[in-house]
Amino acid sequence: MDFTEFQRREFTPMQGFSFIGTGELGGKAKGLALMKEMLDEAIPGGEFEGIRVDIPQMVVLRTDIFDKFMAENNLYEIALNSTDDALIALEFQKAILSVEIVGDLMNLISSIRRPLAVRSSAMLEDSLHEPFAGVYESKMIPNRSNDVNTRFKQLTEAIKFVYSTLFFYKAKQYFKAIHKDISTEKMAVIIQEVVGDKYGDYFYPTIAGVIRSMNFYPTGNAEPKDGVVQLAMGMGKSIVDGGKSWCYSPRYPASPPPYNGIRDMLQNTQTKFWAINMGQILNYDPTAETEFMAHLEISEAEQAGNLDKLASTVSVDDSVVPGLSTEGPRLINFAPILQYDALPLNELVKRILLNAEKSMGEKVEIEFAMRLPNGRSAESYLSGPAPDPRPHFGFLQVRPLAVSSGIVDIDEASIRPEDMLISPDRAMGNGETDEIRDIVYLKPEVFNIANSREMTKEIDSINDSLLNEGKPYLLMGFGRWGTSDEWLGIPIVWSQISGVKVIVETTLPSLNSDFSQGSHFFHNVFSSGVFYFSVLNNQEDKIDWDWLSKQATKQETKHVRHIELSKPITVKVDGRSGKGVVLK
């Protein structure tokens, strides 16, 4: 599908895909254009069994606008040389957008009063070999004020903020890891309607979701090729930040993910959700991604009537009763939809996944948002056409997943026990490497989960030096890597380990939490070809700690030890079987 040039006088609020400026559209926008064609074919008439399906309307600011913004405001010096994200963000806020486009933006914002998402669409972003998931920030704006100037200011500040995130620390680290020059990158920006409804002072979709062609953690009967879906109540930030969500296989939608009983399930499913705050904003901070976001209790959604199809109730006898008919703690497990077909969401997901893969010719990752109108939103649409009473599936993003085509066979019988360094229970990725001489691991003897934040800093520092030396490494630690809950594992972000080649997460008697499920983190792991091993550390011979402790220490901090080996280790993973091995 072609984008058309933004025309002020012919423009009605957010109709079609249009662009402002010249230059590139960026990876994300191009991907969506392709998906528009796919949806037109796969979902004729834009409706699937009563569900409206489309890509929310959007305007793309092409890359020349970014170029002019950078050049006219002399931003490259600070952008490339400063390591202080706050300072970069502030300088970008002080800069002005090109006179060529501000009139168009004023016109755009004058004609629409719905919440908008301002997202990056950089040139390298979402391309096959550089996934870039979560490297840049997006910003949601309520676009609610009666005063068009306030709305214009919110929009321009959001654009400047998104531009600035190209030069944030984590982006720089990422570029370093993929050996690309950040100064040559250009960013387009997508301004897109947010799918959702307004309830009280908050605007949010009923469901946000991420669909992946490959299941990194298949459980039960599910296989990697069945794919995986993550669902969350409210804005998708819950999922992309690695927060709590509901994970299922589209082949077995009724099968829950593995939880250790009801308590575990209640603790590890969603209790809060993200929404856009349409009410009074007390803290003005254009450099904060969450300036207009609110993190709300699930009870807020229940009061608005939005849990009916999403929740079950845990009864006094610890049984899970779908729906809200009884009193008790609510469990966001989407049972009415996934187990009782209250909505043909899974059928829609399967159709979209199949066609998106076909269209892209690759394994894919898709983000979507869905509104389930319940008649209780007083102001679903602040302007424009009357609210559509149908459920609405908004296709937000697509990116390809890189899958290695190499096939590795692991003949366990031929491996001598003394050669084995790590024998994982589960391995992800596919392929073989013998270029790793560096191993960075959390010292088991001093490990205390209370210090997990401190550990991230120590790892970040070692990662930085290894990156500078261009040395890939094996990283091993306890608990969930990349969790946002510092009590469940190491709350590290990808940029802090961006030079890693092999990640091992294991357990300790004191920390026996599930392995990490952070979607953003794993997208990078997967697409960057990082091998990911999970080791239930309940047997002595799974990890040879003794051998590790005898190797020469290159660097040691309070919680982390970095050893440098005289000869490289060998790492093998058979992606088809999920088996892997690390040999000394």
Next chain:
Amino acid sequence: MATDYNAFKMAQEQFDKVADVLELDEATRDLLRNPVREYHVSIPVKMDDGTTKVFRGFRCQHNDSRGPAKGGIRFHPMETIDTVRALSMWMTWKCAVVDIPLGGGKGGVICDPHNLTPREQEQICRGWVRQLAHDVGPLRDVPAPDVMTNAQHMLWMLDEYETIHGAKFPGFITGKPVGMGGSLGRTEATGYGLIFTLREALKELGIAVEKTTAVFQGFGNVAQYAIRLYNMMKGTVVGVSCWDQTDQTSYYFRKTSGVNIDELISITDKFGGIDKAKAKELGYEVLPGDKWIEEEVDILLPCALEHQITKDTVTRISPKVKVVAEGANGPTTPEADAYLKEHNVFLIPDFLANAGGVTCSYFEQVQCNMNYFWEKDEVLAKLDVKMTSAFHEVYALSKKRNLFMRDSAYVIAINRVVQACKLRGWI
């Protein structure tokens, strides 16, 4: 000014022509042919040499039915009340055509700042305000810089006004420096506004701006920012004509591959004259100043003086020219207008094309009255929207009633003022 040409007579004739189109009654014509108020003041100044000199000053408020009068203050030795009257009338139409809630005003003092010390100029400024302090103000009449007056003059005037009234009134006067009540974007506003209207005209004509060539007469503030924005839109400027203070004549600097605005500014003196020798070194042809009008380009942008496209010069315009966008006030005479119309040259009339300045002055006043100042991109966004809307209203009427763009703009502007007068019950 004291020439055979009488600006006020011309302004009245232009008005009469549109009054006929609008079929205005006699009372309405009588009201709008003349300023509703005009002030003649004497300003005694103790000169630096100890003598006292009395300067004559004016302020005309042509019409304030749509809001406080708005217009500059000129310091010029040849100033006349008729020039001030005409200019105040044109300000009424200019504010009305871009639909800002202001009326038309203009002021002046007969003096030559070249021959006055800063202290003497300050005394004239303060004297002018002392005489008119109760007849001007943010809610009555808002002055601004004009010929040979600048931000410093405005600040002296503001200071005197605030002293007399015993309070702060930053909205009394516009054209103040940024940080002293001035608006960001004011410097660029007229030039950018000119190109906003040109951009819309080209869209309507189905011409891609990046395929166009243009020539500018004048290389002052308006032309410089207009060239900058036109270049950003990938249009090519092939020549610039400008005044040379030393030689007391103008020259036309041509580079068919496209002039480089930064390069030219770097060899421009404080009077806006371009260094001929350096220009030649940089590959520019240096030609007689009036050659600009003959250039084979798509767009002519007269941004210097009035009366440049006349019945004598208009025939020298190349048949290739498709658009004339008037950055200057009154660069085209009525006879030349007729010729352009006959030859299907699209005209963006002065009081629409160069209204970016007064529009931004209006923004400055709004910001001052709120005592809250906008970011530059916010100012320029509003300017773009205002100028674009104004252009399309004028264009739509010109198509609907088959009017020349200048006539269409006048019809819209005068009609708005007439309606305001009627609604107030004046006529």
